[in-house]
Amino acid sequence: MTPEEKYLLFDSYCNDILSQEERQKFSDLLMSDAELKEEFDTYTALHDYLDATFNTSTEEQELKNTLDRVSDTYFKTNKQEHKTKVIKLPNWAYAAAACVAILLGTYFFYPTNPSYADFAAIPQLSLTQRSAEQGTIKEAEQAFNQQNYKAAEILLSTLLHTDKANSELQFYYGLSLLEQNKYNEASDIFMELKNGSSIFKYRAMWFEALNLLKQKKFEACKAVLQAIPKEAEDYEQAQQLLDEL
Amino acid sequence: MKQKDLHSDQKYIDALVHNDTRLITEIYEKFAPKVIGYIKKNSGDEARAQDIIQEVLVVIYKQAKEKGFGLTCPFDAYFFLLCKRKWINQIHKTSNKGVTINEEVVSKDDGSLDLMEETALFEAKNDLFKAMFDQLGNACKELLKLTFTVKSMEEVAKQLGQSYGYVRKKKSLCIGKLTELVRSSPRFEYIKKML
Numbered sequence: 001m002t003p004e005e006k007y008l009l010f011d012s013y014c015n016d017i018l019s020q021e022e023r024q025k026f027s028d029l030l031m032s033d034a035e036l037k038e039e040f041d042t043y044t045a046l047h048d049y050l051d052a053t054f055n056t057s058t059e060e061q062e063l064k065n066t067l068d069r070v071s072d073t074y075f076k077t078n079k080q081e082h083k084t085k086v087i088k089l090p091n092w093a094y095a096a097a098a099c100v101a102i103l104l105g106t107y108f109f110y111p112t113n114p115s116y117a118d119f120a121a122i123p124q125l126s127l128t129q130r131s132a133e134q135g136t137i138k139e140a141e142q143a144f145n146q147q148n149y150k151a152a153e154i155l156l157s158t159l160l161h162t163d164k165a166n167s168e169l170q171f172y173y174g175l176s177l178l179e180q181n182k183y184n185e186a187s188d189i190f191m192e193l194k195n196g197s198s199i200f201k202y203r204a205m206w207f208e209a210l211n212l213l214k215q216k217k218f219e220a221c222k223a224v225l226q227a228i229p230k231e232a233e234d235y236e237q238a239q240q241l242l243d244e245l
Numbered sequence: 246m247k248q249k250d251l252h253s254d255q256k257y258i259d260a261l262v263h264n265d266t267r268l269i270t271e272i273y274e275k276f277a278p279k280v281i282g283y284i285k286k287n288s289g290d291e292a293r294a295q296d297i298i299q300e301v302l303v304v305i306y307k308q309a310k311e312k313g314f315g316l317t318c319p320f321d322a323y324f325f326l327l328c329k330r331k332w333i334n335q336i337h338k339t340s341n342k343g344v345t346i347n348e349e350v351v352s353k354d355d356g357s358l359d360l361m362e363e364t365a366l367f368e369a370k371n372d373l374f375k376a377m378f379d380q381l382g383n384a385c386k387e388l389l390k391l392t393f394t395v396k397s398m399e400e401v402a403k404q405l406g407q408s409y410g411y412v413r414k415k416k417s418l419c420i421g422k423l424t425e426l427v428r429s430s431p432r433f434e435y436i437k438k439m440l
């Protein structure tokens with residue numbers, strides 16, 4: 001059996017398209033060949049893994065969102081409970097505390113660098129009315145707008161497969177990557193758009209700047225911001241961020 | 246899953262599968278303090294504990310989802326052991342040391358150590374599969390993504406402008422390639438018993 005035939009046979013087994021007779025023959029073969037059995041077990045485990053990975057990514061993201069929410073609340077309350085403990089202090093401690101407060105005050109009022117969260121306003125994705133390919137497009141749109149960026153990434157990449165030059169898909173694909181902190185991949189997409197001539201050219205530059213800001217690469221971020229021209233939709237925001245940097 | 250009776254704490258596993266906020270909150274309230282206490286005592290802080298707890302809950306969810314995992318021991322010990330193991334692994338990551346768990350908190354024969362091992366093995370298997378998937382060429386990655394997201398192979402073939410037979414063959418060759426990568430990895434020996 002050539003490797004090609006072997007893997008095709010494995011695949012037929014996984015997808016349950018073997019006849020009763022073929023199935024029996026295959027089981028006998030596995031019984032008599034331990035090496036083949038191990039390969040087959042690995043193949044099916046990978047098949048299950050890929051199936052689970054690509055098909056539950058939306059659900060997994062929903063669970064992660066719940067965990068984020070629940071654990072944030074839990075850990076915040078937990079901290080507050082610690083803080084509300086009453087500790088009696090000797091008088092000198094109040095003077096010491098006052099000094100610390102002044103020092104901390106000076107520290108916190110010292111201007112700090114702006115953050116990604118202050119500036120990033122992720123736009124809504126709206127694609128559905130435009131295509132006959134409703135299924136995946138609708139799912140992509142929903143996933144993106146529900147901030148399920150992992151699923152959106154997969155779905156948008158599927159769509160891009162057949163529509164490589166679609167700059168809107170590319171732009172939102174880039175945003176999905178950025179929101180997942182896949183900085184380099186996002187940057188590739190934004191730079192490609194920047195070098196193109198679509199309507200997303202300048203928006204891509206703005207989000208590339210935010211991508212760098214998120215990574216605290218302030219100098220590189222400034223350079224991109226300075227290149228955003230006056231006619232760009234995000235020009236004013238870019239100037240504001242430049243000022244803060 | 247072994248043919249044993251499920252523990253009543255199975256409800257927490259189900260809660261993760263069904264994304265049940267009320268019971269997930271209960272998991273934090275009941276089981277997080279012990280983990281936080283342990284991590285804080287062992288050169289960590291609350292933020293690290295928060296991450297570890299979340300990562301462990303996601304692994305438990307994945308295992309339940311993919312393998313239909315059933316809990317045959319109390320959630321408490323099982324969960325604590327997994328968090329502890331993950332934390333020790335993180336601390337030791339740079340020095341590459343293995344982890345041994347001899348845990349005084351575990352009551353002797355409740356099976357939690359076995360179940361913890363099973364979940365840890367599941368996680369190791371998934372980590373290896375993911376690492377090998379990342380090594381595949383882009384063409385295979387894209388094709389696999391597509392064939393597992395878009396359910397019908399006919400539809401995939403149409404999208405790619407290829408014949409059904411060609412796409413099926415390609416898909417099986419890509420998983421075949423992945424099979425070879427996984428089997429030639431030194432980590433395969435460890436996860437083999439999971440298959």
